[in-house]
Amino acid sequence: MMPQVCIGDLVRLKKVHPCGSYEWKVLRVGSDVSLKCCQCGRRVVLERGEFERRVASVARGGNGSRK
Numbered sequence: 001m002m003p004q005v006c007i008g009d010l011v012r013l014k015k016v017h018p019c020g021s022y023e024w025k026v027l028r029v030g031s032d033v034s035l036k037c038c039q040c041g042r043r044v045v046l047e048r049g050e051f052e053r054r055v056a057s058v059a060r061g062g063n064g065s066r067k
Helices: 048-054
Strands: 010-013 023-029 032-037 043-047 055-059
Touching: 032 048, 043 048, 048 055
Parallel strands: none
Antiparallel strands: 010 023, 010 055, 023 032, 032 043
16 A cells, blocks of 8 residues: 655656656645656646556655644
8 A cells, every 4th residue: 555645745756757857746635646846847647546556655745734
């Protein structure tokens, strides 16, 4: 099971983005997960299942609203 992610967390995806970055910031969490590339600023929305398959690790950086 994947660890819970919150808004503001930094996640590392398994595949590199075309700009060369692996790091993404979580902007929105729900049935879809909205991410922003930390290098180029590109925003993407992934379905929850696809996000869970692509994520390699989670670095805590959120607002502390985790339960």
